Amino acid sequence: MIDINQFNKLRARSFNDQKALLKKLAKGQTVLCKTCGKAISLNVAVKEGEKASAQCPTGCTHIELDVA
Template sequence: MTKLDFSSINKSSAKSFNEQKNMIKKIGKGQTVFCATCKQPLQLCVSSEGENGVKCEKGCTQIGLEVEA
């Protein structure tokens, strides 16, 4: 039986997660962060209703957030 090596996938996923986490922290602190695709400012949307997350106006970037009540 062959063992599968997921180390490169795990490293890529961890890097992406940390980049997104840092982006959300910057936006939460009031800093302006721009979408890598369309260069529009990203917006943080958090409410008790609707979708929560970070997104740009065009929808190129969409990062969903789980918010605990």
């Protein structure tokens, strides 16, 4: 059986971790991927219909962003 409270805590922690990572990248700080140790890059210069993203070169960290 799934513990909903535990699930919600993990989801909130993940969201907050991603938000903190994006803030650091937006400030120009270098953030390393926890899996491969390579630098994560932020790409917000995308064409209409594409999504902005933050990702490492190997793709083990990949966060898609909805930018309006």
